[in-house]
Amino acid sequence: MTMSKAGGRPRPPTIHDVAREAGVSRGTVSRVLNGGHYVSPAAQEAVNAAIRRTGYVVNRHARSLITGRSDSVGFLLTEPQERFFEDPNFNVLLRGCTQALAAHDIPLLLMLAGTDDERRRLTRYITAGHVDGVLLVSSHSGDPVAQELLEAGVPLVACGKPIGLGSKVSYVAADDRDGARAMVRHLLSLGRRRIGMVTGPLDTPGGVERLAGYQEELTGAGLPVDDRLIASGDYSRASGEAGAELLLARAPDLDAVFVASDLMAQGVLAALRRAGRRVPQDVSVGGFDDSPAAPSASPALTTIRQPWDRISSEMVRVLLAQVGGEDPAAVILPTELVVRDSA
Amino acid sequence: MTMSKAGGRPRPPTIHDVAREAGVSRGTVSRVLNGGHYVSPAAQEAVNAAIRRTGYVVNRHARSLITGRSDSVGFLLTEPQERFFEDPNFNVLLRGCTQALAAHDIPLLLMLAGTDDERRRLTRYITAGHVDGVLLVSSHSGDPVAQELLEAGVPLVACGKPIGLGSKVSYVAADDRDGARAMVRHLLSLGRRRIGMVTGPLDTPGGVERLAGYQEELTGAGLPVDDRLIASGDYSRASGEAGAELLLARAPDLDAVFVASDLMAQGVLAALRRAGRRVPQDVSVGGFDDSPAAPSASPALTTIRQPWDRISSEMVRVLLAQVGGEDPAAVILPTELVVRDSA
DNA sequence: CATGCTTCTGTGAGCGTTCACAGTAGAGAA
DNA sequence: TTCTCTACTGTGAACGCTCACAGAAGCATG
Numbered sequence: 001m002t003m004s005k006a007g008g009r010p011r012p013p014t015i016h017d018v019a020r021e022a023g024v025s026r027g028t029v030s031r032v033l034n035g036g037h038y039v040s041p042a043a044q045e046a047v048n049a050a051i052r053r054t055g056y057v058v059n060r061h062a063r064s065l066i067t068g069r070s071d072s073v074g075f076l077l078t079e080p081q082e083r084f085f086e087d088p089n090f091n092v093l094l095r096g097c098t099q100a101l102a103a104h105d106i107p108l109l110l111m112l113a114g115t116d117d118e119r120r121r122l123t124r125y126i127t128a129g130h131v132d133g134v135l136l137v138s139s140h141s142g143d144p145v146a147q148e149l150l151e152a153g154v155p156l157v158a159c160g161k162p163i164g165l166g167s168k169v170s171y172v173a174a175d176d177r178d179g180a181r182a183m184v185r186h187l188l189s190l191g192r193r194r195i196g197m198v199t200g201p202l203d204t205p206g207g208v209e210r211l212a213g214y215q216e217e218l219t220g221a222g223l224p225v226d227d228r229l230i231a232s233g234d235y236s237r238a239s240g241e242a243g244a245e246l247l248l249a250r251a252p253d254l255d256a257v258f259v260a261s262d263l264m265a266q267g268v269l270a271a272l273r274r275a276g277r278r279v280p281q282d283v284s285v286g287g288f289d290d291s292p293a294a295p296s297a298s299p300a301l302t303t304i305r306q307p308w309d310r311i312s313s314e315m316v317r318v319l320l321a322q323v324g325g326e327d328p329a330a331v332i333l334p335t336e337l338v339v340r341d342s343a
Numbered sequence: 344m345t346m347s348k349a350g351g352r353p354r355p356p357t358i359h360d361v362a363r364e365a366g367v368s369r370g371t372v373s374r375v376l377n378g379g380h381y382v383s384p385a386a387q388e389a390v391n392a393a394i395r396r397t398g399y400v401v402n403r404h405a406r407s408l409i410t411g412r413s414d415s416v417g418f419l420l421t422e423p424q425e426r427f428f429e430d431p432n433f434n435v436l437l438r439g440c441t442q443a444l445a446a447h448d449i450p451l452l453l454m455l456a457g458t459d460d461e462r463r464r465l466t467r468y469i470t471a472g473h474v475d476g477v478l479l480v481s482s483h484s485g486d487p488v489a490q491e492l493l494e495a496g497v498p499l500v501a502c503g504k505p506i507g508l509g510s511k512v513s514y515v516a517a518d519d520r521d522g523a524r525a526m527v528r529h530l531l532s533l534g535r536r537r538i539g540m541v542t543g544p545l546d547t548p549g550g551v552e553r554l555a556g557y558q559e560e561l562t563g564a565g566l567p568v569d570d571r572l573i574a575s576g577d578y579s580r581a582s583g584e585a586g587a588e589l590l591l592a593r594a595p596d597l598d599a600v601f602v603a604s605d606l607m608a609q610g611v612l613a614a615l616r617r618a619g620r621r622v623p624q625d626v627s628v629g630g631f632d633d634s635p636a637a638p639s640a641s642p643a644l645t646t647i648r649q650p651w652d653r654i655s656s657e658m659v660r661v662l663l664a665q666v667g668g669e670d671p672a673a674v675i676l677p678t679e680l681v682v683r684d685s686a
Numbered sequence: 687c688a689t690g691c692t693t694c695t696g697t698g699a700g701c702g703t704t705c706a707c708a709g710t711a712g713a714g715a716a
Numbered sequence: 717t718t719c720t721c722t723a724c725t726g727t728g729a730a731c732g733c734t735c736a737c738a739g740a741a742g743c744a745t746g
Contacts, residue, residue, distance in 0.1 A: 012472065014702055025726045030704060038724055057471040061413070062702035064404040066731045075453075091434075098455050102464065107473075110418075110453040112441045121445065128400040129355065130450075237639070296580075357732055368696045373734060381694055405732035409701045 013054040022050035033058060073101055073319065074131040076111045076122065078145050089289055089308065090137065093159065096312025097135055104320065108135075119145060127152040133319045135159070155322040157315045161205040161330070170328040172314045176206050179304040179335035180213025183258050183286040186302070186337055188221055192256035192284055196229040198243035198268060200260035210260045210288060229254070233264050240267025248275050256284040256343065262291040262303055269297060269342070284343035299341035307333050356397040365393035376401060416444055416662065417474040419454045419465065421488050432632055432651065433480065436502060439655025440478055447663065451478075462488060470495040476662045478502070498665040500658045504548040504673070513671040515657045519549050522647040522678035523556025526601050526629040529645070529680055531564055535599035535627055539572040541586035541611060543603035553603045553631060572597070576607050583610025591618050599627040599686065605634040605646055612640060612685070627686035642684035650676050 019029045024043050031039050032047040039047075050056070064070050075097055077090070098108050109131060113119040123145060126134060133155035136146055146165055149156050158171040187195050197214045200207030215225050228250040233239035240259060244267065247254055257272075259265035265287035269279060277283045279299055287294060290305035314331045322328060362372045367386050374382050375390040382390075393399070407413050418440055420433070441451050452474055456462040466488060469477060476498035479489055489508055492499050501514040530538050540557050543550030558568050571593040576582035583602060587610065590597055600615075602608035608630035612622060620626045622642055630637060633648035657674045665671060 015704095016702080026703080027705090027726055028724085031725090034704080040724060043725080057467065059408070059702050060473060061404045061407040062731090063704070064731095065402070065408055065702080065733085066704045068731085070404070072452075094453070095455060095457075098453065099461075102461060105464070107452050107454070107468065109415075109450050110437070110441065111450070112438060114438075118442075118445060121448070124400065125450065128402075130403060358734095359732080369733080370696055370735090371694085374695090377734080383694060386695080402732055405701090406734075407701095408703085408732080409734045411701085 012059075013056045014059070015056070017054055018047065018050045018056045021054055022046040068129070069132050069323075070130055072107050072109055072131050073316075074109045074111050074122075074126055074134045075137070076113060076126075076134050076145065077137050078113045078119065078143055089291060089306070092292075092308045093137065093312050096309050097316055100313045100316035104316075106320075113145065123148050126154055132323045133157070135315050135319060136162075155319060157319040157322070159311065159315060163203065163205055163208075167330075168328055170318050170322060170330065172311050172318060172331040172333070173205065174306040174311060174335050175332050176209035176335075177213035177216070179288065179306070179337075180210040180258065180260075181217040182335065182337045183288070183302075183304050184214050184217035185221075186339070187256045187258065187284055187286055187343060188217070188223075190256070190284055190343065193223065194229065194251065194253050195223075195256040195258060196231070196247040196251060196254050198231050198233045198240055198247070198257060198259045198264055200264075201234045202232060207260060214258055226251070233260065235261045235264060237263050237267040240264030241271045242267075244268040244271035245275075248272075248277075254283060256286070258286045258288075260288050262287040262289040262294045262297075262301055265301055265303070265342075266293065266297055269299075269301075279342050286343045290338050294338075295340065297342070302340045302343035303338050305336040305338050307335070355402075356399045357402070358399070360397055361390065361393045361399045364397055365389040411472070412475050412666070413473055414448075415450050415452055415474050416659075417452045417454050417465075417469055417477045418480070419456060419469075419477050419488065420480050421456045421462065421486055432634060432649070435635075435651040436480065436655050439652050440659055443656045443659035447659075449663075456488065466491050469497055475666045476500070478658055478662060479505075498662060500662040500665070502654065502658060506546065506548055506551075510673075511671055513661050513665060513673065515654050515661060515674045515676070516548065517649040517654065517678050518675050519552035519678075520556035520559070522631065522649070522680075523553040523601065523603075524560040525678065525680045526631070526645075526647050527557050527560035529682070530599045530601065530627055530629055530686060531560070531566075533599070533627055533686065536566065537572065537594065537596050538566075538599040538601060539574070539590040539594060539597050541574050541576045541583055541590070541600060541602045541607055543607075544577045545575060550603060557601055569594070576603065578604045578607060580606050580610040583607030584614045585610075587611040587614035588618075591615075591620075597626060599629070601629045601631075603631050605630040605632040605637045605640075605644055608644055608646070608685075609636065609640055612642075612644075622685050629686045633681050637681075638683065640685070645683045645686035646681050648679040648681050650678070 015026050015029050019026045022029065024047060028039060028043050029047050031037065032044055036044055060071055075094060101108050111122050113122050126149060134149060136156055136158045146156065146158065146162055146169065150165065150169055156169060158169060160173045161171050162169055184195060197211065199211045202208055218225050229247065231243035231246045233243045243264065244257065247257065257268055259268050265285055268285055272279055272283055279285050287301045287303035290303045294301040294303050310333050314333065318329050318331060358369050358372050362369045365372065366389060371382060371386050372390050374380065375387055379387055403414055418437060444451050454465050456465050469492060477492060479499055479501045489499065489501065489505055489512065493508065493512055499512060501512060503516045504514050505512055527538060540554065542554045545551055561568050572590065574586035574589045576586045587600065590600065600611055602611050608628055611628055615622055615626055622628050630644045630646035633646045637644040637646050653676050657676065661672050661674060
């Protein structure tokens with residue numbers, strides 16, 4: 001009787017058990033497990049049957065010990081935690097990466113490096129080779145983690161173009177500048193001429209690019225870029241509110257606001273409502289991200305969709321390619337204007 | 344020549360290198376690494392110095408191969424994804440668990456089992472012993488994952504009391520019933536007598552318990568439990584809105600609503616505003632969770648704080664104890680009434 | 687002096703896998 | 717026939733670690 005008493009599972013079958021069961025050697029089983037090259041059809045079938053019968057699952061520790069690879073990938077978040085909680089994009093990205101990796105049967109290790117202490121611990125953990133690569137999310141410029149990992153030769157893919165690192169680092173990003181231009185173009189097409197902007201943090205590539213797109217499109221349309229129409233935010237809802245109040249105070253004739261994130265845009269909507277401005281009649285508001293909350297904002301938010309599903313799958317693809325020995329690569333993905341009620 | 348070519352980091356030091364460097368044997372180094380029992384102070388010091396000099400980090404794969412433990416823990420989410428994105432509590436919990444585990448130098452593997460397919464894959468992965476234990480989040484009754492893992496003997500700690508499983512499963516939960524009673528007591532103390540409730544999903548323990556607390560407290564105060572005052576929701580914002588509309592239609596004399604989650608409470612606030620009811624003047628609203636959004640709701644939400652930091656740390660503590668061979672345990676933690684503007 | 691106990695140390699074995707290598711069998715070419 | 721080439725298979729030897737064991741040294745007890 002193979003009673004499984006509490007906690008003590010019966011010893012799982014090894015490659016040896018499978019080999020005996022199939023009447024072949026360990027080597028042949030191993031070859032079947034790793035692609036089935038140089039294996040006769042008969043042996044192939046016998047091994048597969050034996051695997052099914054025994055319920056064999058490869059022991060990843062043993063495999064990793066000899067291959068030197070861990071068959072797992074880290075998802076490293078170097079943001080302060082509040083941002084993670086507030087911003088729905090992280091969740092979307094996280095889910096997308098988990099799914100893309102699941103297709104390769106690779107588990108994702110979530111790593112939160114909020115404090116310097118955690119950062120050090122994780123850097124040590126990663127450079128010790130316990131993950132094959134790292135998906136790096138939202139590193140501000142000056143973030144030392146990326147630099148350290150890069151120097152240690154750890155395959156790395158950033159989400160968004162990292163500032164201040166050489167061109168040797170892979171990244172996947174939406175075309176922020178182009179998206180910003182599309183939104184401003186849309187606002188212009190509605191007849192708006194006093195278009196303000198609440199920017200993202202300007203030490204992030206997204207923040208910089210979206211601002212640049214806004215400025216380019218205005219200039220291209222022959223309109224001046226008025227500093228009083230630009231307020232800087234940090235992607236938080238609160239900073240959107242503050243930004244809108246600042247803009248209203250400095251430029252009461254404001255007739256549109258391009259906000260660098262949907263979350264901030266919700267703050268902008270609240271501030272405009274408080275100030276008695278109707279959206280979209282008095283002021284058009286355009287967001288960025290097409291976050292899940294965008295359609296249910298009031299009014300429903302016109303925004304720029306970032307292709308998060310593709311961003312995450314591309315990040316995983318590039319990372320795995322790099323783990324496999326390929327060179328770093330940069331991928332830029334197009335965005336899409338989503339017109340709803342707010343503009 | 345041991346050139347380190349691109350991507351091929353120089354071979355990391357092994358326990359053997361440390362032993363040679365310290366002038367002791369592998370065994371002694373290993374003993375130092377595992378608690379330092381039966382090691383002379385001199386050897387202890389020599390080994391520590393050698394570890395520092397060589398930059399040695401233990402190879403977890405090799406260790407796991409022999410100990411049979413993986414020194415990692417799974418954080419398993421069996422919710423449909425929308426819930427994960429919407430509910431800030433998951434984020435708080437996730438962060439808390441990550442930090443609590445980090446103190447033990449144990450990485451957390453995030454596992455999302457949204458579809459049946461993913462569920463199967465992950466169950467296989469987990470039962471194959473690739474994590475030492477599982478932190479299970481928000482399993483509805485009838486969730487097969489918990490049952491399967493339990494049968495496989497995988498150490499398991501649920502967040503919230505699982506319905507329909509025996510008492511052999513560990514869980515950590517806030518005292519939902521007591522919290523609900525505290526909120527209703529507060530509403531009664533404000534002079535409210537027609538107190539409605541929007542419940543959580545009644546196939547979850549939290550949903551059931553909060554409803555029970557509401558009913559108990561009303562009964563205890565000598566008030567009737569009126570079915571027209573009870574609407575059922577699913578923790579989503581939209582269901583809060585729908586619930587409030589239903590209550591207003593069925594019981595226009597409503598003077599307070601106890602809502603089983605902050606997110607639903609935001610929907611309730613929106614519905615009340617649309618219906619022209621002022622909060623808290625006409626209707627008092629009490630939430631549950633003390634989510635990050637609660638203070639910034641308008642009006643700021645009176646709610647019940649769940650001790651998420653303690654919940655996560657207790658979950659980790661109980662899980663690790665169980666991995667270490669202890670018996671399952673249930674932990675109930677007290678909640679706290681947070682009075683803001685809405686009631 | 688032998689015996690036991692405690693503290694400390696080194697050694698060999700083995701965890702389950704992959705990898706390099708040697709070897710076998712069969713087909714085709716000389 | 718004999719050689720060579722290809723497709724396939726089995727066999728040690730690692731990978732880096734922990735564990736069990738044996739043994740040494742020190743000290744107290746019989």
